[in-house]
Amino acid sequence: MKDELISLFIDDELDLDEKTVFVETVHADPTFTNETLALLKQEKLLSTPLSINRPMPVGVTVLPSLLKRFWSFQIPFKALTVGLATAVIVIFVMQPETLLFRPKSQKLFHRFVIFEPGVQQAEIAGSFSRWKPVPMKSSGRNGYWEVTIELSPGEYEYSYFLDGKKSVADPTVQFGEEDDFGNINSIIRIGT
Amino acid sequence: MGDIETFYRAGKDKLFGYLVRMTANHDLSADVMQESFVRYIEHYGSGPCQYSLLYRIARNVLTDHFRRNNRFTYMDDDVEDDCVTPEQTVVARDAFQQVLNAMQKLKPDDREILSLAAGDGNLSYQQIGEITGNSEANVKVRIHRARLKLREILKKGGA
Numbered sequence: 301m302k303d304e305l306i307s308l309f310i311d312d313e314l315d316l317d318e319k320t321v322f323v324e325t326v327h328a329d330p331t332f333t334n335e336t337l338a339l340l341k342q343e344k345l346l347s348t349p350l351s352i353n354r355p356m357p358v359g360v361t362v363l364p365s366l367l368k369r370f371w372s373f374q375i376p377f378k379a380l381t382v383g384l385a386t387a388v389i390v391i392f393v394m395q396p397e398t399l400l401f402r403p404k405s406q407k408l409f410h411r412f413v414i415f416e417p418g419v420q421q422a423e424i425a426g427s428f429s430r431w432k433p434v435p436m437k438s439s440g441r442n443g444y445w446e447v448t449i450e451l452s453p454g455e456y457e458y459s460y461f462l463d464g465k466k467s468v469a470d471p472t473v474q475f476g477e478e479d480d481f482g483n484i485n486s487i488i489r490i491g492t
Numbered sequence: 493m494g495d496i497e498t499f500y501r502a503g504k505d506k507l508f509g510y511l512v513r514m515t516a517n518h519d520l521s522a523d524v525m526q527e528s529f530v531r532y533i534e535h536y537g538s539g540p541c542q543y544s545l546l547y548r549i550a551r552n553v554l555t556d557h558f559r560r561n562n563r564f565t566y567m568d569d570d571v572e573d574d575c576v577t578p579e580q581t582v583v584a585r586d587a588f589q590q591v592l593n594a595m596q597k598l599k600p601d602d603r604e605i606l607s608l609a610a611g612d613g614n615l616s617y618q619q620i621g622e623i624t625g626n627s628e629a630n631v632k633v634r635i636h637r638a639r640l641k642l643r644e645i646l647k648k649g650g651a
Contacts, residue, residue, distance in 0.1 A: 307636035311609055313617050339639055342646065346595070346610040348588040352508040352522055356500045357530045475501065489497075 306336045310343050353477060355455035355487070407450045408491045412436070412458075414470065417443025419462045424449075426458025426485075433461055453491030459483060499541040500529055506543075506611055507550055513607035514554065516592040524553050543615065544622040547608070551623065594645040602638035609635050 305322045308314045314322060326333050412424050414436070422445035423433035429449075436445040445460075457477065460468045469476050470486035479485055504525060511521035528550040536545060595603050608620045615623070617631045626634070 303640075304632060304636045307639055308632065310639075311614065311617065311635065313632070338643065342591065342639065342643055343610060345587055345591045346513065346606065346642075347509075347612060347614070349505075349612055350509040350512055351505045352525060354504070354522055354526055356497060356504075357526055357533065475497075 302332065303335070306332075306339055309336065310340060353457075353479075355457070356489075407452055409448050410451055410488075410490055411446060411448045412460075412470070413444055413446045413472075414460050414468070415443050416445060416460075416462055416468075419445075421463050423461045423464070424458055425461060426456050428456045428458070436460075451490045455487060455489045457485040457487050459485045495541060496533055496537055503543060503546060504529070507546065509611045510547065510607050511550065511554065513592065513595055513610055514603060516589075516596050520557070524550060524557065527553050544619050547615070547619075547623045551604075591642075591646065594642055597645050598638065598641055602634070602641055605631065605634050606638045606642060 302321065302325055305314065305318055305325065308318060309322055326336065414422060416422055422436040422438070424436055424447055425431045425433045428451055434447060434449065436447040438444070439446055458470070460470065462468055467483040469484040470488075473486040473488055475487040476484040477487060507528065508521055508525045511524050512518065515521055515524075528546060531549050531553070532546050536542070595606065598606070605620065605624065608615050608623060617628045617635075620626075620635075621628045621631045624631070
């Protein structure tokens with residue numbers, strides 16, 4: 301049915317033969333063309349870009365599913381699994397810094413550093429400070445500004461503010477997200 | 493974990509868009525999006541990243557929600573602001589809200605297939621078939637019919 305070609309066209313699902321028929325029909329049938337344009341307009345509205353500014357869920361581990369999968373093996377393997385699991389638990393317990401057994405409330409210190417020799421003042425603001433600026437300390441005359449902040453494990457967004465106005469993303473951090481004002485906020489994960 | 497993080501960043505907006513189109517509810521969509529990723533990471537985080545699987549999980553989370561609330565349609569008037577890009581004008585937001593409202597008047601199956609098909613970098617018909625359990629040929633027919641139904645609702649000013 302030719303009408304369905306319109307949706308195939310909208311969804312980039314036409315093969316070469318269908319493309320030929322589609323173009324020929326657009327040329328020959330104004331009603332078909334108008335229908336195509338109307339549905340394209342509707343689809344554009346429906347496809348309005350949306351973004352969500354939530355950090356990735358933290359504290360989720362794949363370990364339970366792996367154990368679940370191993371547990372479905374035959375009985376002899378279960379005994380082996382129990383032994384292995386015990387060994388793994390012992391290893392983790394002996395290394396308290398390991399993620400899986402670290403209490404969620406444990407605080408970690410993170411040092412934020414930026415090289416900005418030309419400014420008089422540098423601050424950092426982020427989700428950890430409810431976006432309230434935290435002053436950074438100049439480390440001498442070498443242009444570095446730093447501050448150490450105590451943080452719980454998790455994901456945080458932040459940005460540097462120079463001379464009280466200019467917002468700068470952390471150049472050393474790979475991930476960032478644009479805020480509602482067009483600035484890029486850096487995203488960092490602590491202890492996960 | 494790096495792959496999962498990339499998967500999350502690449503997929504969260506698309507999944508959120510699908511859920512907003514399904515529900516017209518920003519907060520609910522955000523919660524379902526996050527819950528879907530949590531379940532995905534918990535159960536399948538060690539395997540290859542699969543969007544079809546993620547969307548199937550999201551469908552289940554959404555279905556659970558609607559069952560708990562004894563209804564399928566869940567609308568609110570506050571879809572703009574947080575979720576719409578800043579470049580959009582108020583007029584465009586109103587038009588988007590209108591089409592979202594019209595979507596809620598479609599049958600759930602039609603709304604779902606259109607929600608999956610829409611969006612930038614949308615899912616292929618094959619992926620939509622995997623998510624909904626339909627053949628590609630069936631998806632092809634259903635998408636077009638649903639688009640025409642949506643158009644009729646908008647024409648009648650039924651938003």
